[in-house]
Structure formats: structure tokens, C-alpha cells
Amino acid sequence: MRYVWATKNEGMAVVELRTMSIPDAVYEAVRERIVVGEFGPGTALTESSVAGTFNVARPTAKAAIERLVADGLLRREMHRVARVPELNRSDIEDLYATRALIESAAVSNLAQSGTVPAESLAAHRLVLARTSEGETSFPQLDMQFHRSLVVAQRSSRLTRMHSMIMSEVEMCIGQAQAQKLMPTSEIVEQHQQIIDAVAAGDPVIAEHVTRKHIEKSRDYILAGYDGRQSANSSSSTGR
Incomplete structure (x- = not known):
């Protein structure tokens, strides 16, 4: 199954559609919430919370979290939950x-x-x-x-x-x-x-x-x- 990720340029009636895999769609959705501040500094993101929010399997949620950690949008210390960092x-x-x-x-x-x-x-x-x-x-x-x-x-x-x-x-x-x-x-x-x-x-x-x-x-x-x-x-x- 593949999801469609849509972004809209408001005021110009332009909608961009991109077909992507479910893991990519989850990654993009969580990433978007982080960069716009919906998931603010200190917000914890666990496999279970991401899986529950987007109704996906835990391995899919884990893959998204790992990518976000690699991107620097989440930080995780050893044996700790991944959190949105607060940049100093x-x-x-x-x-x-x-x-x-x-x-x-x-x-x-x-x-x-x-x-x-x-x-x-x-x-x-x-x-x-x-x-x-x-x-x-x-x-x-x-x-x-x-x-x-x-x-x-x-x-x-x-x-x-x-x-x-x-x-x-x-x-x-x-x-x-x-x-x-x-x-x-x-x-x-x-x-x-x-x-x-x-x-x-x-x-x-x-x-x-x-x-x-x-x-x-x-x-x-x-x-x-x-x-x-x-x-x-x-x-x-x-x-």
C-alpha cells in the first residue's frame, strides 16, 4: 500500500501530490509536526505513540523515529525515549x-x-x-x-x-x-x-x-x- 502526501500552497490553489510508502508517509508527517512546532521541545515520541497516532505497525513507527534521530530532529540518549530537542x-x-x-x-x-x-x-x-x-x-x-x-x-x-x-x-x-x-x-x-x-x-x-x-x-x-x-x-x- 502507498500513501499520498499532499501539500497545499494556500492562496494559489496549488496542491502538490506525492505518492510514497507508508514508512515514508509516517516519517514526513512526524517531521512536519516537529518543524512547525506542533511537537515542541521536550516532546517524547515513542514507538507506541507514533504507531497509535498513525495507525501503523510498531516497526514502521520505529523506522520513522530512527530516521528523525539521524536527521537531528529527535535526540535520544542511551536507553532513553527519543525527544524533540530544544536548540540552545x-x-x-x-x-x-x-x-x-x-x-x-x-x-x-x-x-x-x-x-x-x-x-x-x-x-x-x-x-x-x-x-x-x-x-x-x-x-x-x-x-x-x-x-x-x-x-x-x-x-x-x-x-x-x-x-x-x-x-x-x-x-x-x-x-x-x-x-x-x-x-x-x-x-x-x-x-x-x-x-x-x-x-x-x-x-x-x-x-x-x-x-x-x-x-x-x-x-x-x-x-x-x-x-x-x-x-x-x-x-x-x-x-
């Missing part, structure tokens, strides 16, 4: 530093030929459409733009490495609710700078604007993290 300041800084290394190198390489991937342009147009409609939550489209820059390198190993990092980035955004912190107009402007630098065939500028864009995203997320920590501290003190 050090985690966020390390995650974005690693992301900057990969993506800045990728766009620098693209700029050497002056080729902007068609997938990147398509993702950018979707982001522009969301902005014109006043859409405030489009982290998936933002991620799509960045993923396309790396996928264009035609390296399966680099793509796998970047995909793992971006899974954690999506979770980070969900936990920080960063889409409410970073102005959409700023995201669009910085994406355009990356596209322009690549199209102009300037590897140095392309690498620079990409790194700056990622660092700016990091700073917004860290500001949100620090604000929550401060609020939690004040709440604890006032009790």
Missing part, C-alpha cells in the same frame, strides 16, 4: 555557521559560470508572490530557494549534508517563530542580491551576500531566543 544558543550559532560554509561556497561556484538555477528563480518568484499577498509565514519557500542553490551543484553527498542541516534549520525556525521576526521584504531583497551576484558572474560578491544573508537570519533567531530566555527568567523570578 550554541546550537543555533553552530548550525548557521555550518550552513553559511556550504551555501556561500555553493553560490560562489554557481557565480563562476554566471548561472542562476531555474529552480532558484522559481522559488524566488513564489516568495515574491507571497509578499505581494501579505503572506507572513513562508519558511518552506525560503528553504526551497536555499536548497535549490545547493542541489544545483549536482553533488548527492553535498545535497544530503545540506538537507540534514536544513531540517534542523526548519525546526529552529519553528521553535523561534522566526518568520514573525524577519521582515519578508528583507528576505526578498537579500535573495535578489544573491541572484544578481550569481548572474553577474561575481563569485566574491555572491559568497559575501549569501553569508551576510544567513548571518542576518541567525541574528533574528538569536534575538528571539534571547527574548524568550529573558521572559522565562523573569517569569520564574516573579513566582
Whole structure:
């Protein structure tokens, strides 16, 4: 049996359907709930709970959990239940530093030929459409733009490495609710700078604007993290 996983671009009446196996469908469903924050930090996911939620066999649930642990979206210590991790300041800084290394190198390489991937342009147009409609939550489209820059390198190993990092980035955004912190107009402007630098065939500028864009995203997320920590501290003190 195979399931159909559907994603809808609201406001554009576009529905994407992908046929996948039951284990893949369970993995995608749990992953989605983690990255959007429905399964928040500290949430325990057991084989029995996942199996019960999605009405699947425990081995299927176990396979999904193991994949999510490998992706960094769940953490499990020896003989412990897998839990959604809460990323701290050090985690966020390390995650974005690693992301900057990969993506800045990728766009620098693209700029050497002056080729902007068609997938990147398509993702950018979707982001522009969301902005014109006043859409405030489009982290998936933002991620799509960045993923396309790396996928264009035609390296399966680099793509796998970047995909793992971006899974954690999506979770980070969900936990920080960063889409409410970073102005959409700023995201669009910085994406355009990356596209322009690549199209102009300037590897140095392309690498620079990409790194700056990622660092700016990091700073917004860290500001949100620090604000929550401060609020939690004040709440604890006032009790």
C-alpha cells in the first residue's frame, strides 16, 4: 500500500501530490509536526505513540523515529525515549555557521559560470508572490530557494549534508517563530542580491551576500531566543 502526501500552497490553489510508502508517509508527517512546532521541545515520541497516532505497525513507527534521530530532529540518549530537542544558543550559532560554509561556497561556484538555477528563480518568484499577498509565514519557500542553490551543484553527498542541516534549520525556525521576526521584504531583497551576484558572474560578491544573508537570519533567531530566555527568567523570578 502507498500513501499520498499532499501539500497545499494556500492562496494559489496549488496542491502538490506525492505518492510514497507508508514508512515514508509516517516519517514526513512526524517531521512536519516537529518543524512547525506542533511537537515542541521536550516532546517524547515513542514507538507506541507514533504507531497509535498513525495507525501503523510498531516497526514502521520505529523506522520513522530512527530516521528523525539521524536527521537531528529527535535526540535520544542511551536507553532513553527519543525527544524533540530544544536548540540552545550554541546550537543555533553552530548550525548557521555550518550552513553559511556550504551555501556561500555553493553560490560562489554557481557565480563562476554566471548561472542562476531555474529552480532558484522559481522559488524566488513564489516568495515574491507571497509578499505581494501579505503572506507572513513562508519558511518552506525560503528553504526551497536555499536548497535549490545547493542541489544545483549536482553533488548527492553535498545535497544530503545540506538537507540534514536544513531540517534542523526548519525546526529552529519553528521553535523561534522566526518568520514573525524577519521582515519578508528583507528576505526578498537579500535573495535578489544573491541572484544578481550569481548572474553577474561575481563569485566574491555572491559568497559575501549569501553569508551576510544567513548571518542576518541567525541574528533574528538569536534575538528571539534571547527574548524568550529573558521572559522565562523573569517569569520564574516573579513566582
